[in-house]
Amino acid sequence: MASSRVVLSPLGWSVIVGGMGALLIGLVTLNLLLLILPISVLALATTELLAFDWTTRDFGPSWFRWQRFENSSQVRIDGVGSMAIDLEMVGPGPIYAEVFDPQPDGFEVVLGSPRLLTWWSASSPVRLAYVYRPRQRGQFRVGPTIVIAHDPLGFGFRTAKLENRWEVLVTPALSVQEASTVVPLGPRGPSEAFRRRVGAGTEFHSLREYQSSDDVRKIAWRRSGLDKIYVREQEEEAHPEILILLDTSRDMRLGPPGKEALEQAVEGGAVLAGQAIRGHDRVGLLVFSDRVSEFVPPQRGSEGALVLTEAFGRIRLAPTPFDLAQALTLAQERLTVPTTIVLFSTLLSLSGPLEGPVGALRTRGHRLVAVCPQVGTLFPPAADPVAARTLQFALAPVQRQVDLGVERLRAVGVPVLTYAAPEVREATLELHAWTRSWGELG
Amino acid sequence: MSERVWMAGLFYPAPLCVGVLVLEQYSGGGFTLPLGFLLALGFGSAVGFGLLRHPVWEGLGLVLLTLAVGVPIAYGPAAGEGWLGLSVGVLVGVPFLWLEFAWREDVSPGVRILALQSTFVAGIAFLAALATPGSPTGDPAGWQFLNSLGNALANQVQGGADLLSGTAPGTLPLEAAFNPVFVALGGVALVALVLSWISPRTALDEPLPWSWFKFPLSPTLAVPLSDGLELRDGQREALATRTRSSSPGTVLSPGFGSLLVAGLLVGAFLGLASVVPALALLGLAVATAAAMIGVARVLSRRLTPLGGLAG
Numbered sequence: 001m002a003s004s005r006v007v008l009s010p011l012g013w014s015v016i017v018g019g020m021g022a023l024l025i026g027l028v029t030l031n032l033l034l035l036i037l038p039i040s041v042l043a044l045a046t047t048e049l050l051a052f053d054w055t056t057r058d059f060g061p062s063w064f065r066w067q068r069f070e071n072s073s074q075v076r077i078d079g080v081g082s083m084a085i086d087l088e089m090v091g092p093g094p095i096y097a098e099v100f101d102p103q104p105d106g107f108e109v110v111l112g113s114p115r116l117l118t119w120w121s122a123s124s125p126v127r128l129a130y131v132y133r134p135r136q137r138g139q140f141r142v143g144p145t146i147v148i149a150h151d152p153l154g155f156g157f158r159t160a161k162l163e164n165r166w167e168v169l170v171t172p173a174l175s176v177q178e179a180s181t182v183v184p185l186g187p188r189g190p191s192e193a194f195r196r197r198v199g200a201g202t203e204f205h206s207l208r209e210y211q212s213s214d215d216v217r218k219i220a221w222r223r224s225g226l227d228k229i230y231v232r233e234q235e236e237e238a239h240p241e242i243l244i245l246l247d248t249s250r251d252m253r254l255g256p257p258g259k260e261a262l263e264q265a266v267e268g269g270a271v272l273a274g275q276a277i278r279g280h281d282r283v284g285l286l287v288f289s290d291r292v293s294e295f296v297p298p299q300r301g302s303e304g305a306l307v308l309t310e311a312f313g314r315i316r317l318a319p320t321p322f323d324l325a326q327a328l329t330l331a332q333e334r335l336t337v338p339t340t341i342v343l344f345s346t347l348l349s350l351s352g353p354l355e356g357p358v359g360a361l362r363t364r365g366h367r368l369v370a371v372c373p374q375v376g377t378l379f380p381p382a383a384d385p386v387a388a389r390t391l392q393f394a395l396a397p398v399q400r401q402v403d404l405g406v407e408r409l410r411a412v413g414v415p416v417l418t419y420a421a422p423e424v425r426e427a428t429l430e431l432h433a434w435t436r437s438w439g440e441l442g
Numbered sequence: 443m444s445e446r447v448w449m450a451g452l453f454y455p456a457p458l459c460v461g462v463l464v465l466e467q468y469s470g471g472g473f474t475l476p477l478g479f480l481l482a483l484g485f486g487s488a489v490g491f492g493l494l495r496h497p498v499w500e501g502l503g504l505v506l507l508t509l510a511v512g513v514p515i516a517y518g519p520a521a522g523e524g525w526l527g528l529s530v531g532v533l534v535g536v537p538f539l540w541l542e543f544a545w546r547e548d549v550s551p552g553v554r555i556l557a558l559q560s561t562f563v564a565g566i567a568f569l570a571a572l573a574t575p576g577s578p579t580g581d582p583a584g585w586q587f588l589n590s591l592g593n594a595l596a597n598q599v600q601g602g603a604d605l606l607s608g609t610a611p612g613t614l615p616l617e618a619a620f621n622p623v624f625v626a627l628g629g630v631a632l633v634a635l636v637l638s639w640i641s642p643r644t645a646l647d648e649p650l651p652w653s654w655f656k657f658p659l660s661p662t663l664a665v666p667l668s669d670g671l672e673l674r675d676g677q678r679e680a681l682a683t684r685t686r687s688s689s690p691g692t693v694l695s696p697g698f699g700s701l702l703v704a705g706l707l708v709g710a711f712l713g714l715a716s717v718v719p720a721l722a723l724l725g726l727a728v729a730t731a732a733a734m735i736g737v738a739r740v741l742s743r744r745l746t747p748l749g750g751l752a753g
Contacts (some may be wrong), residue, residue, distance in 0.1 A: 009645030011551060014735065018552025022559040023730065028602060030617040030723075031566050033628050037559055037710055040636060043704035047731040051700055053740045070677045082673060084680035096642065096696065097648050112681050117644070119651060119690040121544050129684040131673065150650060152697035154643040189545060321710065 004220070006160045012155030016046045019233050045155055045203050047305050052151040056095060059149050059158045063091025066145065066162050070129075074310065075171045077137050081168060082109065084129040085145060094121035094298055098148040101128055106136035106170070106258075128131045134170040137266060139314060148219030171313030173264055174274030174305055195363070207232060241337055242276050242283045242296045242435060244269045247320040247345035248315060249322035250291040254346055255378035255421070264373050265344035266315055268428040272342060273308050277431045285311050286334070288327040289318035295334060326348055328357040328368070347372050347405030347416070348398065358412045370409050370416045371431060374397050375399045446545070450490065451556070452634035455543045456627040457537045458483075460565040461619070464534045468583045475522045475584065478531020482507060482624055483538045490542030504539075507532050519585045526584030533588075534568060536562040544635065551639060558635055562628055569624060570594040570615035594619075642695055651689040701717075 009017075023038035054190035065088045070412060072081035085101060101114040112130030120126060143165040149158045207220055210229035218231040246269055252262035267283065276283035277300060284298035285308055298310045331341055332348075341361070347370065361368055375398050406416045419427030452483040461479050487502045488494040494503070514521035514529040521529075544662050545556035574597070576590035594615040601611035642650035673681075690696060707729075717724035 005742075007645075008737075010743055011643075011645060011647060014550040015555070015639075018550075018554075018555035021552070025563055029563065029566060029598065030614055032620060032712075033625050034559065034562055034566060034616075035715075035726065036554070036629075036708060036712070037562065037632050040632060040704060040708050041555055042730065042733060043707040044636060044639075044700055046737055047707075049740060050736055051675035053702075070674070070680045081674065082446050082677040082680070084677070084684075094642075094690070098644065112684055116685060117648070117650065118685065118687045119696075125652050126685045127680065127683055128679040129677075131677070131681065148644075150644045152642040152650065152695065153639055154645050154647060154701070157645045205575035222723045268551065357462060 004160055006049065006056075006151075006158055007158050007274055008049070009151075009154055012049065012151075015041060015155065019045060022376075031379040033292060035398045040124045044153075046124060048153050049155055053154060055092075056149050056158055061093075062148060063089055063093075063160065064162055066164055067093075068164055069165055069203055071166050072168060074171060074313070075134055075421060076171055076173050076309075077134055078173050078379045080131050080133050081107075082129070082131050083114070083166070084127065084140060085164070085240065086127050087126055087145070087147070087162075089120060089126045091242075092122065094119060096120075096150040096152055097126075098146075098150060098212075099126060099128055100146045100148070101130075101143055102146065103132065103142060104140040105238070106138065106140060107142075108134040108136055110328055118224075137170050137172050138316060140168045140170060142168060158244065170392070171309045172270035174270050174309055174312075174329055185330065208370065228406070230368040231297055240334075241296060241339040242272065242273060242281060243331060243339050243341045244283065244336060245286045245288060245331060245341050245343045246315065246329055247289070247322045247324075247343070248287055248293055248318050249349075250317065250319055250346065251322055251346045251348035253317060254373075255373060256380065259378070259421070260317075261346045261373055261378055261421075262315070262317055264378070264424045265371075266312055268313050268371060269342075269423040270309075271425050271428040272432055273312070274305070275429065277305050277308075278437070283308065284339075286327065286331055287315055288330070290320040290323045290326065292330060293318065297334065298339065321349055321351070323352070325352045325354060325357045328361055332357075332361055332364055332366060335364075335366060338367075340437070341366055341368045342431065343368060343370040345370060345372060346375070346402060347409065348401050354408060354412050362413075365409050368414045369372045369431065369435070370406075370414055370418055370429065372402065372406060372419075373424070374418050375402055446491070446547075447461075448730070449545045449547070449634065449638070453541055453561075453631045454538075456624055456631050457535075457541065457561055457565055459621070459624050460568045461534050461570060464530070464587065468530060468587045469527065470583045472523060472527050472583075475526035475531040478510060478528040478533075479535040480531070482532045482535025486535070486538030489539075490546070507536075507539075511536075514584070515588060517614070518583050518601070521582075523582040523584065525584045528584075530584040537564045544631070547638065549589050558631060561631075565624055565628070566619045567591065567594060567615050570598070570619040575616050575617060624677055638749060640701060641697065642697060644666050650688045696741060702717060744749050 019038045021039040023035070023154040027036050028422040067086045068084065069086065070082055070084040072083070075081035075420050077129045083101060087099065093314060097116075097117075097118060097120040103109065103114055103429055109130050109132050112128075114128065114130050116126065118126070134140075143162075145162040145164055147160045147162065149160075151157060173342050204431075207223055207230040210224075210231050211252055212233045220230045220232045223230045246265055248262060251262060252265065254261045255264070273283045273285070280300060281392065282300045282305070285294065287293040287295070292309055293316075294314065296307055299307065324343070324345070327343075329342070335341075358368060376392070379391060379395070382391050406418065417427060423436035449485050457632075465476055465479060479632050485494070485507065489500055494500060494751040510532045514525040517525075519526070537560070540557050543563055544554050544561060546554075547558075564655070568591070571587060571591035571594045574590045576586040576588075581589075582678065598616045601614040606609040644650060665687075709727060711722055714725060
């Protein structure tokens with residue numbers, strides 16, 4: 001039968017080594033009192049260890065039956081999850097047992113306990129139950145549950161791992177902020193105002209006086225007279241469909257653990273997706289580094305929100321560089337209607353020509369806008385001036401690289417919104433309002 | 443009185459007993475020998491009970507005590523009765539400088555064992571010195587004691603060398619040193635040392651639940667079970683019915699059996715040593731070797747793939 005070996009604890013080692021040293025001293029003197037002390041200590045330690053080894057000789061996973069129940073498999077970052085395990089000892093027992101269900105660092109137990117230290121006899125089952133609050137988005141693994149049989153005097157222990165791992169997906173919360181606070185209303189009401197604007201469309205919108213910069217082909221000759229010349233204004237169709245293009249390359253590692261650029265991007269993406277779904281728009285997600293990690297086609301409604309939430313939860317860093325040109329090419333292959341593509345990236349290492357892919361997007365009626373964190377704001381402010389200067393010095397080349405990326409994108413006509421990292425939510429709300437109204441991007 | 447004072451109270455009597463015996467025989471009405479003994483006892487106790495924890499004071503005290511022992515001895519009988527008495531007094535009180543390591547619970551068991559054993563060794567050596575002739579009468583009493591101690595140790599080394607070379611030893615003063623009161627008080631200290639481990643504990647020295655010990659419950663209920671947590675009924679029920687720590691229903695603590703067996707083994711050794719000492723020594727050697735082999739086998743057993751963290 002499978003069993004684990006006895007591990008001698010520091011306490012056990014200490015007793016045996018101390019006992020042997022004392023025995024050596026006793027043997028030099030041959031005094032009975034000086035022999036009795038080490039004999040007592042060594043007899044106690046060795047008897048206890050051998051007895052513990054004998055009584056738990058087959059200790060291992062085969063001693064137990066277990067079942068997880070009432071376990072959350074998907075938890076929102078602002079919610080709580082629950083874990084419960086029933087364990088039954090089918091081995092001979094009884095033992096002093098320590099039962100422990102290992103938690104990822106991103107979980108904070110708020111109720112119950114994942115650890116139990118108890119005297120456990122074979123007849124009584126053990127139930128471990130606890131509630132945790134996730135501190136971090138992502139995919140996490142709970143378990144395997146570990147059972148440690150303790151020697152009562154602390155000289156040694158045996159360990160058994162029960163293979164009952166459980167996957168938990170912690171998803172971001174899609175924003176449900178009131179759309180009316182950020183969407184400017186037009187004369188045709190909230191449903192139409194953000195969908196249309198004056199521009200290079202085909203539908204007639206209104207007449208206005210001719211200006212010297214206007215194209216003469218737009219002059220409305222029938223309405224014009226000798227004193228005034230009018231031009232026609234057409235409506236340009238806005239892009240109610242949004243594709244969130246999320247860079248998961250190694251450049252997104254910038255920032256302290258748990259608050260990296262990637263997490264800022266995910267939060268921003270979740271806010272944007274939430275706002276879009278609330279406004280009955282269709283929104284999709286393309287997760288990309290140098291290849292597609294995940295693609296969620298644009299969709300709307302509560303089902304769409306669920307699919308997107310899960311996809312945002314699964315996002316993780318990739319150890320590869322970002323290939324924006326490839327990402328845009330693949331995006332346009334997958335999009336069937338004119339779409340606003342919102343890129344969340346640090347723009348740290350944009351390689352290859354961008355004019356072609358961006359131009360191809362425009363040709364198909366898509367628009368690209370980039371959202372980029374200010375590098376310095378990804379890190380918490382340093383406690384002292386020396387640390388602040390060191391951080392500034394270390395980030396300077398990174399910031400220069402990012403600035404180059406921003407310039408390159410702007411040079412090909414892509415609007416870039418930069419934001420201070422703690423304000424990603426506000427920046428995304430502003431961006432969302434902009435995608436609906438096509439006003440000036442701040 | 444606090445628990446540590448009670449604990450220390452079980453370890454102090456044995457070395458105190460030896461000190462009193464030496465004072466009784468060698469102080470000769472002078473005050474320097476008792477003064478030296480009290481100085482060592484006082485300094486050791488002050489450090490042990492945490493009254494004198496500053497490293498500077500500790501270091502200074504140790505230097506002064508070392509000088510008090512070493513300088514008069516270096517001068518020999520010429521140092522005079524008073525200084526040699528002070529030197530011997532400090533020397534006899536020296537075990538109190540490390541006795542704290544035998545009773546302090548925050549010290550590892552191995553160190554505690556060695557601290558107690560070395561206290562016993564010092565006590566036995568002083569007892570042996572009391573029974574060994576020293577320098578001729580006329581020398582200062584302190585010098586006579588130091589001579590006796592030196593002779594006892596030299597004879598012990600010689601006797602040990604004789605034993606190892608296969609010849610019959612002349613005398614073994616430390617082996618022969620015996621004082622029933624010291625043995626009884628030493629036994630009390632030994633029992634106190636062993637009993638201090640008997641309460642169940644984990645490998646990390648965390649108390650295990652048992653009926654004589656009020657075990658703290660698992661760290662639970664950090665947050666009250668409120669509706670705000672949005673738990674399902676099943677989850678709430680699982681939380682409400684989770685297992686709490688429980689102790690064994692037996693009166694005696696687990697591990698008591700080993701203590702009993704260890705007691706029987708010691709009794710058997712004592713019985714054999716009183717009847718056939720040579721056989722007792724042989725038995726001790728064989729039993730020690732067998733025990734160590736057994737422990738080594740237990741610890742070196744091969745891991746199966748299913749068990750153990752290292753699997």
